[in-house]
Amino acid sequence: MSRFAVTYRIRATDAAEARARAEGIAYEQTVEVPPDVVPPGFVRDEIVGRIEEIGPDSDGFRATISYSPESAGDDFHQFLNVVFGNSSLQKGIRVIAIDPGPEIRRRHPGARFGVEGIRRMARRPEGGLICPVLKPQGIGAEEIARIACLCALGGADIIKEDHGLSDLRTAPFRARVEAVVAALDRAELETGRRPAYFATLPGPFERIEANLAFAKAARVDGLVVMPGLFGWGLVSRIARDEALNLAVMMHPSLTGPFVVSEGSGMDCAVIYGTLQRLAGSDLSIFPNVGGRFGFTEGDCRAIAKACLDPNGPGRPILPNPGGGMSVDRAQEMQAMYGQDVAYLLGGSLLRHGEGLGAEIARMRRALDG
Structure with missing residues (x-):
């Protein structure tokens, strides 16, 4: 099933800190448990967010993290919860783009008119x-x-x-x-x-x-x-x-x-x-x-x-x-x-x-x- 992706701007002093913060987002927005607690198989392979791309940005670093539509379900509130729920409480993280992918587009077809x-x-x-x-x-x-x-x-x-x-x-x-x-x-x-x-x-x-x-x-x-x-x-x-x-x-x-x-x-x-x-x-x-x-x-x-x-x-x-x-x-x-x-x-x-x-x-x- 096609994943959807969220791009975050992350404030960090160096690339290592940026990656650590991106990994934190990937877990925080999905399983919300430490990596060693994540069950193997489907949860680890599909549910946990994946860092698809990370690099320097004009104001810090930019990280694109993909998520399984199974994390978002069919409810728009839960989709938003995965996009930025707990991470919105952390300083220095900003959502700068969302690529919903074909499955989220299907579940949320948008405007009637x-x-x-x-x-x-x-x-x-x-x-x-x-x-x-x-x-x-x-x-x-x-x-x-x-x-x-x-x-x-x-x-x-x-x-x-x-x-x-x-x-x-x-x-x-x-x-x-x-x-x-x-x-x-x-x-x-x-x-x-x-x-x-x-x-x-x-x-x-x-x-x-x-x-x-x-x-x-x-x-x-x-x-x-x-x-x-x-x-x-x-x-x-x-x-x-x-x-x-x-x-x-x-x-x-x-x-x-x-x-x-x-x-x-x-x-x-x-x-x-x-x-x-x-x-x-x-x-x-x-x-x-x-x-x-x-x-x-x-x-x-x-x-x-x-x-x-x-x-x-x-x-x-x-x-x-x-x-x-x-x-x-x-x-x-x-x-x-x-x-x-x-x-x-x-x-x-x-x-x-x-x-x-x-x-x-x-x-x-x-x-x-």
Whole structure:
């Protein structure tokens, strides 16, 4: 059975220490016992991680370790557990690449819709997609719906709820969704066009299944899901459900500790690109260059490449940069990201009040011009 491989950047003073740390990872991520305790035969020969390659890197050493799919099982959580479970607790180890191999690709086929499916859903066959965000916390469901209507009338392709709307008393999930869907119905009668609507999926866990069923019945097109809060398995569970048939937009809340430290965690292209595709996200939100989160142009390009690489796992998915986005940056961002991208517009758009629809139309002209 084909193995999958994880490449780690390891901090070490010399090659001998690097190899010792790599061997430690190979055991830690699988059997989690000393080498002399490992049973001979199948466990030693197949289950224990294998160092396939090791050598110097720009910031220490790089080691590629392969693992048996039998260690990962069929559960996405267990796959992640093998990739970086206990070793994530050690300083100076960072996941910089994952090659899932054919068997893990088969077990985790990825996005249900991907780029092409989201384009069909949004009725935007080419060009960048405009994705305004419904916010802020504290306003009522009807006010959120009014903003959604203005966005739809202005020509938005996707309308996304802010991840912080949750199921708050000011705008409860079900009342909010019903109000937004009704507002989009009214806008469609006027324009003949309907944007895709992504509602933020709230907890608690005991209500998630009921909330999924409600979202489907309410005619939501997709859900904003936060794997950093709810777990990556929830993304996979939604993506695999043929009857549910809802798209997934990943929000990166609480994933920051994985990416902000250069010496530990995971490269941003891994967590916002490769893992999103394997888990089943259709759109991957990440902080845009020039915004308040400090992601560089190199970071953003790497994420977009990982989302769209035709050789990556599953269907290519849409990079969904947000933060620091404005109409004035539209052409700059298009030159950087190309055509397959969905732009989040939040606070900069809301500044225009009743004129936010006109601002969306101006962004459309900037992207198309």
